[in-house]
Amino acid sequence: MYAALLSNRYLTSRVIPMIAVGAVALCVALVIIVVSVMSGFLDMLKASGRTLIGDVIVSSGVGGIPHYDEWLADLRALPEVEEATPVIDTLGLLRMPYPSGPSKEIAPVQVWAIEPASFARVTAFGEKVWWRPPTDDAARDAMLPEDPRLRMDGSILRDGLTLTQASTGRPGIVLGMHVSIGNARQSNGSYLPRFGWFMPGEEVTLTVVPVSESGKISEPRDATFPIVNEVFSGVYDVDKSRIFIPLAQAQQLLRLDAAPLYDTTAEPDGEGNLPLLGTTPARVTKVLIRAKPGVDALAARDAVEASWDAFVARAARRSDRLGRPPERVSILTWEQQLRDLIGPVEKEREMMRILFSIIHIVCAGLILSIFWSIVIEKTRDIGILRSVGASRLGILWIFLRYGLAIGVVGSLAGVGIAWIVVDNINLIHEAIGRDAPRAAWITTCALSVLSLVMALHSLAGRGQLLPGLLWTIASVTLGVITLALLGHRGTLIWDPSVYYFSRIPSQVDWFNAAITVGGGIVFSVIGAAIPAAKAADVDPVEALRYG
Amino acid sequence: MADPASTHSGTLSADSGRTSRPPSATTAPPMLAALEVHRTYRFGQVEVPVLRGASISIAQGEWVAILGQSGSGKSTLMHLLGGLDRPDEGRGTIEFEGRAVNLGAGRSLDRYRNRDVGFVFQFYHLLPELSVLENACLPGLVGGWFGHARAAAARRRAEELLDQAGLSHRLRHRPAELSGGERQRVAIVRALVNGPRVLLADEPTGNLDATTGASILDLIAAQHAQGLTVAMVTHDATVAARAHRVVHLRDGQVVEG
Ligand SMILES: Nc1ncnc2c1ncn2[C@@H]1O[C@H](COP(=O)(O)OP(=O)(O)O)[C@@H](O)[C@H]1O
C-alpha cells in the first residue's frame, strides 16, 4: 500500500527517474529495431532462397536417378506431398549474343533442366519469370516509362512458362536476370536494357559435358536455344548463373535419356549388330518436392526418405540390373539446402542480439546509480518509515516496485518507439536519401537563436546558472543539428539499384520484442535491487540521525 | 489487549519473550518499562557507555517526563523504549505490558513500532513527498500488504485527529508548506493514528518557541486526558512540569524525583 504510494510519488516527483525511463526506452527500442530489420532481411533471404527449390530437395550423384517417373508417382501418392518435379543440374558454358562481331562472350552457367509445368507447381518459377505485361493499371503506373514490359503482350510470358518459342516451336532457354550484362537494375528495383541488349529473342549456344554413370567424361556437346524469357529469384548468386532449359533436351545432350545398351564384349552378328542387353532408363539428378499445405518441411523430408528406401528396395528385387537406383541420395529440406546462404546472416543477427543485449546491462547500471543516489537521499525517509513499523521487506518492495515501474514504462515506451520507427523505416530511409528540406533547417536555426536569447536572458536576469546552462546546451545542440541538416547531402544507405532489395523489411519481430521487453524489465529490477537491499538494511536510528 | 493481569497469566503468544520477574497477583505490571538497560556506542577502540543500567517504569495512564542535559542519553533511552534500537547484547530488557519487546524477531519489533507505541521526534520527521493527510495515515498503511480496510480506517481516524489538532484545512498541503508547530502536530497525529497505548515524545517542543511548544503540550495533554500513557523527554524543566511525574537521567541512570 504505502509502497505503491511512495514509489509512485518518488517516480513522479523528480526528473532523474524520467531520464532512466527514457534510457530504458531507447535501449529497448534500439535492440528491437536492429533485430527486427535483421530478422526481416533474413526472412527475405529465406523467402527468395526457397523460391526456386521447393520444400524438399533430393540430389543424386552424376549417375542420376533411373526410373524417376516411377518414384515421382510414388511421391505424388504420399499424403505429405503436393507435387514433385524432376530436374537435371549440371554446369555449362553459355555463348552470349554480345558483343556484336564474330567473337562473343562466354558465361559459365549452372544449368537446370526442368519440366516447366510441374516445376512451376513445386516452386515459384511461374511468379518469378520477369518479362510479362503489367497485370493492372496500378502495376502499369508504377513502371518507368521506358520499361519494356509496358509494350509486351502475354506471349513472352507463355513462352517463358513453357520453355518453348511458340512462334517457331523450338525449345527455349530462360536466363537468370544477371546472367547477361543486358539488364540494368533501376532504383525502383526494375530492369531496363543496357547498351540496347534486350535478351528475349536472342540466341545463345549452351555447351555441356556428358558424364557417364561411372564418372567418365565424354566430348562436350552443344545446342543453340532462343532466349524466351528471364527469371528473377531475388538471390544474386542464383540470378547471375542459373539458366533453365527443357528436361528432354538436357537428357539428350547429357546422354541421360533412355537408350538401348549393347554388349560390346560380344561378337557382332551377321548384320554387324552387337547383341542387345536391354534399355538404360532415362535419368535425372534431382527431384524437388513441394509439401502439402500445413505439412512441415522436416516431416515431408522424412516421408520422402522413407519413400526412397522403399523405392530402392523394390528396385533391388527386380532382375533388371540396368536401372538400379543409387543407394545414397541427399535428401534435404529447403532450409538445410540453403544453410550456406542463411547461416552467415543468422550468425550476424545473433551477434547483433548479443552485442545489443549488453545495452541492457548499461541500463541496469544506470538505474543502479540513480537508485543508489535516491536511497542515500532518502535515508532519513527510510528511517521514518522503519520507525512507524515498515518492515525491511516493505522498504525493499518500495524500491523494487520503483525499478519495476521504470522497467515496465520504459520498455513499453521502447516498443512503441521501435514500432513507429520500424513501421516507417522506408520513409525514414528515403528521407535520409534526400537533401534536408529547407523548412527543417530554418526551423532548427530559429529555435537555436531563440534558445540563445533565452540563455542570455536568464543569465543576465536573475543570474541563475542552471537555466542559462540548459538553454545554452539547447541552443548549441540545435545549432549543430542545423549545420548537420545544411551539410546533409542525400545518400541512400541501401541504394536499391545496387542492393538486391527495393524495400527495407518493416515488420516488428514481436517474439524478439517480447524478449527484449522482458530483458528491459528484469535488468531494471536487478539495477534497483541492490540499492533496494541497501535501503532495507538501513538502521532506523542511524537513518534518523542522518537527516 | 486484555487487562495486564490476565496478560501475565500465560495467554501470551509464542513470539514474545517471557519476563524474568515472577507474576504478581496484587500489582499490575507497568505499561512500559526499561529494566537495567545498558547502551554503549563504539567509536573504533573507544567505548562510550551512554546508558549504564537505566531502569524506568511507566504505569498505565501516567505522563512521565524524563529530564536530562543534552547528551545525557535521553534520545537513546527513548529509542530503546520505542523499539527503534536494542540494548547491548544481554544487558537489559524493555517490557511492554509485561512482555519483553527487544527479544522478539525483527517482525514483531516492526509490529510493536507500528501498533503498540507512537513516536514523536524533535525534528518532526515527516515525508516531504507526501501530503499532510498521507503522512498522518502512514502507520495505517504500513502494517500489511493488503490492508485496504485498515487504510480506510486509518484515513478516517487521521482526518478526525487532524481536525482536533486544528489542521483540517491543511490536509492536501506538503510538510514544507507548514510551520514548525503545525508539522509537529501532524507528527503527533501520525503517532496516534494506529491507536497506540503509549506515546513516546523525544523533545517534542525542543524546536519550537514557547507559545507553540505550549500548544503542542496542550494537544498531548488532551490525549492524555483521554487515557493515553505518555513518556516525554526534555531538557527544559518548565516543559517537564506539565507531566505528572518527572525523573532525571544522570550518569546513564534514571533517578526519581
Ligand atoms: N548512533 C550513535 N553513535 C555514536 N554515538 C552516539 C549515537 N547516538 C548517540 N550517541 C552519543 O551518545 C550520547 C547521548 O546521545 P543522545 O541519546 O542523543 O542524548 P540526548 O538525546 O540526551 O541529547 C551523545 O554523546 C551522543 O553523541
Ligand SMILES: [Mg+2]
Ligand atoms: Mg536527544
